[in-house]
Amino acid sequence: MLVIFHPDATEAQIDAVTERILSTGAGAQRVVGAEQTVIGVIDGDRDHLTSLELDADPGVDRVVSVSAPYKLAHKNLHGAEPNAVAIGDVTFGGPDADFRLILGPCAVESQEQTLAAARACAAAGADALRGGAFKPRTSPYAFQGLGLEGLKILAQAREETGLPVVTELTDLRDIAAVLEYADCVQVGARNMQHFPLLTELGRANIPVLLKRGMGASVDDLLLAAEYILTEGNSQVILCERGIHAAATPARSCLDLAAVTVLKEHTHLPVIVDPSHAAGRRALVEPLALASAACGADGLIVECHPDPTHARCDGPQAITLDALDGFCARVRSVAAAAASPAAA
Ligand code: PEP
Ligand code: MN
Numbered sequence: 001m002l003v004i005f006h007p008d009a010t011e012a013q014i015d016a017v018t019e020r021i022l023s024t025g026a027g028a029q030r031v032v033g034a035e036q037t038v039i040g041v042i043d044g045d046r047d048h049l050t051s052l053e054l055d056a057d058p059g060v061d062r063v064v065s066v067s068a069p070y071k072l073a074h075k076n077l078h079g080a081e082p083n084a085v086a087i088g089d090v091t092f093g094g095p096d097a098d099f100r101l102i103l104g105p106c107a108v109e110s111q112e113q114t115l116a117a118a119r120a121c122a123a124a125g126a127d128a129l130r131g132g133a134f135k136p137r138t139s140p141y142a143f144q145g146l147g148l149e150g151l152k153i154l155a156q157a158r159e160e161t162g163l164p165v166v167t168e169l170t171d172l173r174d175i176a177a178v179l180e181y182a183d184c185v186q187v188g189a190r191n192m193q194h195f196p197l198l199t200e201l202g203r204a205n206i207p208v209l210l211k212r213g214m215g216a217s218v219d220d221l222l223l224a225a226e227y228i229l230t231e232g233n234s235q236v237i238l239c240e241r242g243i244h245a246a247a248t249p250a251r252s253c254l255d256l257a258a259v260t261v262l263k264e265h266t267h268l269p270v271i272v273d274p275s276h277a278a279g280r281r282a283l284v285e286p287l288a289l290a291s292a293a294c295g296a297d298g299l300i301v302e303c304h305p306d307p308t309h310a311r312c313d314g315p316q317a318i319t320l321d322a323l324d325g326f327c328a329r330v331r332s333v334a335a336a337a338a339s340p341a342a343a
Contacts, residue, residue, distance in 0.1 A: 001040075001041040001044065001046075001049055001063060001064070001065055001066060001067075002038055002039070002040055002041070002063070002064045002066060003017060003021070003038065003039040003041065003054055003060060003063050004036060004038050004060070004061045004062050004063070004064065005017075005036055005037045005038070005039075005059050005060060005061055006036070006059055006060070006061045007035045007036050009036075009037065009058075009059030009060070009061075010059060013057070013058045013059030013060075014030070014037055014039070014059060016057070016058075016059075017039065017054060017057050017059065017060060018030070018039060020052055020054065020057070021039065021041055021044070021049070021052075021054075024044055024045060024048045024049055024052070025044070025045065025048075026041050026042060026043055026044025026045070026049060027041070027042035027043055027044075028040070028041060028042070029041075029042055036061070046067070046069075068219075068222075068265065069219060069223060070219070070222040070223050070225070070226045070266075071226065072226055072229035072230060072234075073222045073223075073225045073226050073229060073236075073265075073266045073267075073268060074222075074265065074266065074267075075264075075265060075266055075267050081094070081095055081267070082094055082095065082263075082267045082268075082269070083234065083267040083268055083269070084096075084097055084269070085207050085234075085235045085236065085237050085268070085269050086207065086235075087102075087127075087128050087164045087166065087183050087184040087207050087237075088128065088163075088164030088183045089164075090127045090128060090164060092237050092269040092271065092297050092298055093237070093268065093269025093270070093297045094269070097269075097297065099292060099296075099297070099298055099299075099330070099331055099334035099335070099338070100127045100128070100271065100297060100298030100299075101125070101126050101127050101128075101298060101299055101301065101327060101330070101331075102126065102127065102128040102129070102130050102166050102209075102271070102298065102299065102300040102301070103117075103121040103124065103126040103128075103129065103130065103300075103301050103302075103303055103323065103327075104117055104118065104121055104126075104129045104130035104131045104166075104302070104303065105117045105130070105131050105302060105303065105304050105310070105317065106131075106132060106135075106275075106302045106304070106310065106312040106313035106317065107131065107132045107133075107135050107143065107145055107146075107150075107310075107311055107312040107313075108131045108132065108133050108145065108146055108150035108151075108153050108154060109143075109146070109310070109311050109312075110153075111153050111156065113304070113305055113306070114131055114153045114154065114156075114157050115153075115156065115157055115160065116305040116320065117129075117131075117303055117304060117305055117320065118157035118160065118161045118163060119160070119161060120303070120305070120320035120321075120323055121161070121163065121303065121323065122161040122162070122163055123323075123324070124323035124324050124326075124327045125327050125331075126163060126327070127163075127164075127298070128163055128164045128165070128166050128183070128184065129154070129157055129158065129161065129163040129164070129165050129166065130165075130166045130167070130186075130300055130302070131150070131153075131154050131157070131165070131166075131167055132145055132150070132167060132168045132186075132312070133145050133146055133147055133148070133149075133150025133151045133153075133154065133167055133168075133178075133181075134147060134150075134167075134168055134169065134170045134171065134174055134178070135168070135170075135312055136168070136170045136188050136190045136191065137312070142312070143311040143312055147174075148177055150167075151167065151177055151178065151180075151181035151182075152181070154167055154181060154182075155181050158183070164183035164184065165181065165182055165183050165184070166182070166183065166184040166185075166186055166209055166300070167181070167182045167184075167185070167186060168185070168186040168187070168188050169182075169185045169186070169187065169191075169197065169201070170188065170190075170191060172196060172197055172200060175197075175200055175201075175204075179204055179206060182206065183206075183207070184206065184207040184208070184209055184237075185201060185204075185206055185207070185208050185209070186208075186209040186211065187201065187208060187209065187210045187211060188211050189211045189212060189213050189214050189241055189276070190213070190214075192210065192211060192212060192213035192216055192220070192221065192224050193213060193216070193220070193224055195224075195227055198210075198224060198227035198228050199227055199228075199231055201228055201231075201233065202227060202228040202229065202230065202231025202232060202233045203231050203232065203233070204233060205233065205235075206233070206235065207235040207236070207237060208228055208233065208235060208236050208237070209237045209239055209271075209300070210224060210225055210228070210236055210237070210238055210239065211239040211241050211273065212238070212239065212240050212241060212243070212255075212258070214242070214243050214244045214252060215243065215244055216243070218258050218261055218262060218265070221238060221262075222238075222262075222265065222266060225238060225266075225268060236268050237268065237269045237270075237271060237297075238262055238266070238268050238269065238270045238271070239270070239271050239272065239273055239300060240254065240255055240256070240258050240259050240262070240270065240271075240272050240273070240291075240296075241254075241272070241273035241276045241277055242254045242255065242273075242276055242277030243255050250277055250278055250279055250280075250283055250287075251276065251277060251278060251279025251280075251316070252276060252277045252279070253277070254272070254274065254277035254278075254287050254290075254291075256272070256290055256291060256294045259272060259291065259294050259295060259296050260294055260295060263295055269297040269298070270296055270297055271296055271297055271298040271299055271300055272287075272288075272291035272296045272298075272299055272300075273299070273300045273301070274287035274288040274291055274299060274301060275300075275301050275302040275313070275316045275317070275318075276302075276313075276316070278316050279315065279316050280315050280316055281307070281315065281316060281317065281318060281319075284301065284316060284318060285318075285326055285329070285330075288301060288326070288330050289329065289330060289333050292330050292331075292333040292334040292337060293333050293334075293336075293337050294337070295337060296334075299330065301318060301326075302316060302317045302318065303317050303318040303319070303320060303322075303323055304317035304318075304319070304320075305319075305320050307319060
């Protein structure tokens with residue numbers, strides 16, 4: 001942590017701040033510049049130092065953190081190798097994992113619709129099946145999902161195709177049911193900072209797909225992951241799905257720089273959801289290819305047997321007959337990006 005003083009800070013003010021730092025047991029290294037004095041705080045207890053709120057002290061211009069606020073999500077504290085997380089038998093991230101594809105409808109609408117989608121996803125080489133039984137909708141009048149019935153349909157689809165199931169948990173009251181049926185629990189963008197939900201999932205032994213909130217920074221996302229990790233569950237996969245940006249022509253602005261930055265800072269696998277960022281079908285594949293090119297560990301993509309009549313997110317759903325070509329092209333870009341020549 002660095003404490004930077006105003007150019008007109010007095011010696012007494014700098015001494016007073018130094019005393020407060022030393023009182024926590026940390027060291028204080030003073031650097032006197034031509035215009036400003038800076039104190040480097042050494043070996044301190046971060047939480048104790050933060051609680052001092054030194055930026056409000058007289059003479060202080062600002063306080064800058066040097067080390068990352070998250071600990072367990074941080075690469076350095078884990079070792080050099082990225083962490084692999086398995087959904088069913090399928091490994092995401094880690095040194096040897098292939099590029100992974102989670103495919104399926106936005107929402108489970110019926111047995112017929114979900115099984116048709118699941119069969120096509122399996123045939124196209126999907127690694128896991130997605131489908132929401134509990135849908136977090138902006139409007140309370142929109143389709144909210146089939147709930148428990150939807151979870152049972154997903155279990156049938158898994159039984160028939162062998163694909164592990166990724167499904168969203170939106171409400172703590174449904175956690176037992178979702179844990180019973182899911183192979184991976186999705187926490188959606190709207191719930192990224194639903195801390196009690198994260199804490200409970202941290203106590204469960206199940207992979208969690210944590211999506212970045214529309215207005216969340218990379219640090220916010222990693223701190224949300226920390227809520228899960230700190231409870232003992234290390235099976236967290238992060239997902240970039242686009243952030244709010246008024247100037248984007250798409251539904252959300254897919255922040256692919258965040259994928260690279262996340263890979264720099266954390267050992268956790270990082271996948272991308274191009275569907276919710278795109279908002280319409282024509283944009284999904286270009287964003288998916290770009291995601292594969294920029295080093296993501298995989299994708300989660302929506303598809304539907306009859307997008308025109310979908311009850312949720314039809315305009316962005318890929319049709320089932322397009323899945324084969326889509327998967328082949330995305331996998332070939334991912335392979336090119338992973339080849340040693342590209343490194
Ligand atoms: C979803 O995956 O269906 C979904 C609602 O995504 P997000 O939370 O990213 O909006
Ligand atoms: Mn959706």
